[in-house]
Amino acid sequence: MAFNYLNLVGNAELVKQLNYAMIYRLIVQQSPISRIQLAEVSHLAPASITKITRQLLKHKLIKEIDVQQSTGGRPAVSIVARTAPFQAIAIQFSRSRITIGLYDLGGELLASEYYPLNDFTQRLAENYLLSVIELFLQENSKKIKKLVAISVVMPGLIDSESGVVRYTPHVKVDNWPLVDVLSVKFGVPAFIGNDVQSLALAENYFGSTQDVDDSILIRVHRGVGSGVVINQQLFQNHNQSTGEVGHIQVELLGDRCHCGNFGCLENTVVNKAIEQRARQLLEQNYPSKLTLENCNIKEISRLANEGDELAVHLIQQAGHNLGRAIAILVNLFNPQKIVIAGEITVAEKVLFPILNSVLNSQALKTFRDNLKIGRSVLDDTSAIGAFALVQQAMFNGSLLMTLLSEEKE
Numbered sequence: 001m002a003f004n005y006l007n008l009v010g011n012a013e014l015v016k017q018l019n020y021a022m023i024y025r026l027i028v029q030q031s032p033i034s035r036i037q038l039a040e041v042s043h044l045a046p047a048s049i050t051k052i053t054r055q056l057l058k059h060k061l062i063k064e065i066d067v068q069q070s071t072g073g074r075p076a077v078s079i080v081a082r083t084a085p086f087q088a089i090a091i092q093f094s095r096s097r098i099t100i101g102l103y104d105l106g107g108e109l110l111a112s113e114y115y116p117l118n119d120f121t122q123r124l125a126e127n128y129l130l131s132v133i134e135l136f137l138q139e140n141s142k143k144i145k146k147l148v149a150i151s152v153v154m155p156g157l158i159d160s161e162s163g164v165v166r167y168t169p170h171v172k173v174d175n176w177p178l179v180d181v182l183s184v185k186f187g188v189p190a191f192i193g194n195d196v197q198s199l200a201l202a203e204n205y206f207g208s209t210q211d212v213d214d215s216i217l218i219r220v221h222r223g224v225g226s227g228v229v230i231n232q233q234l235f236q237n238h239n240q241s242t243g244e245v246g247h248i249q250v251e252l253l254g255d256r257c258h259c260g261n262f263g264c265l266e267n268t269v270v271n272k273a274i275e276q277r278a279r280q281l282l283e284q285n286y287p288s289k290l291t292l293e294n295c296n297i298k299e300i301s302r303l304a305n306e307g308d309e310l311a312v313h314l315i316q317q318a319g320h321n322l323g324r325a326i327a328i329l330v331n332l333f334n335p336q337k338i339v340i341a342g343e344i345t346v347a348e349k350v351l352f353p354i355l356n357s358v359l360n361s362q363a364l365k366t367f368r369d370n371l372k373i374g375r376s377v378l379d380d381t382s383a384i385g386a387f388a389l390v391q392q393a394m395f396n397g398s399l400l401m402t403l404l405s406e407e408k409e
């Protein structure tokens with residue numbers, strides 16, 4: 001390959017970005033931390049640490065504090081992240097509503113609002129989205145010191161690399177260039193991503209998988225989606241279309257799925273499927289505290305926890321099928337933790353024993369032994385997944401370098 005000077009310049013910029021990103025992430029996740037500790041953990045030269053922290057200080061992204069040594073004596077200077085002066089708008093664009101959250105860079109929710117959503121064309125959806133963001137910005141202007149990014153997550157095939165929505169179930173789109181639309185309109189960097197994948201990342205940054213490198217989040221709602229996190233990074237392929245666990249076949253003679261196949265997981269465990277099965281059995285006078293009037297997933301899950309026979313059976317059946325798909329994921333990825341999100345997790349007393357028992361029989365023993373499985377601790381109807389994309393851009397350095405490139409007097 002011919003020597004290319006431009007490549008070398010490009011590489012130097014990339015190395016710089018990665019070094020800054022690594023130091024910033026260490027400060028956020030391990031603060032308070034001293035410059036000496038930063039040099040030890042990062043293996044960068046002390047001079048580089050001095051230079052990087054000087055830039056971060058100048059742009060008010062970090063601050064110095066005095067920490068009393070445990071051995072007594074002179075306090076040592078440590079560094080912590082400054083997150084309160086920076087805000088991001090995070091948006092979950094779901095089938096029936098838009099949830100907008102205002103977060104500071106530490107992931108603190110400062111304000112949130114819901115806006116109803118109908119079936120829309122791309123143009124109407126775009127106009128509506130822009131207008132509700134404007135309204136939200138106006139209403140919360142006092143809480144915003146410096147807006148650094150806008151991020152949107154939604155179900156479907158979302159190409160976060162090129163910033164284009166390829167497919168989403170509730171809006172008919174034709175390669176919707178949402179990142180461009182948002183960044184031009186609001187003058188800040190914008191990010192988009194798949195809602196469940198982003199939630200898996202949020203769980204890793206702020207939730208129950210913070211303590212592990214490799215985890216999988218599965219969300220059961222209107223569909224079944226998953227996000228795989230490996231080495232604390234989202235596992236993504238060329239067009240961000242991984243984790244379609246909903247279409248793993250779990251019943252040979254199951255009903256036909258909208259994807260064209262038969263017996264997909266989705267058709268047996270999504271909220272609607274469980275509610276429909278409950279209704280069928282109630283109509284045949286199956287004894288239960290559940291009634292046709294309150295036949296919804298929340299009530300079914302609650303009654304399952306209380307031991308109602310019908311509700312228990314329904315959750316066990318769904319759990320059995322979900323467990324089969326999870327066992328496949330475990331054998332493929334060998335994660336340290338599996339996290340389930342969605343209304344069905346309310347039935348934890350019934351759901352998790354059945355998932356554990358299926359995993360005991362269907363997952364590789366050595367993989368199973370090191371695996372924990374539990375509930376998501378995040379609110380999966382909030383916009384925290386969208387905020388995780390902003391955090392990701394700080395941690396990989398792309399947004400961080402944008403903030404550092406701004407002139408400071």
Ligand SMILES: [Zn+2]
Pocket residue numbers: 246247257258259260261264266
């Ligand atoms: Zn299917």
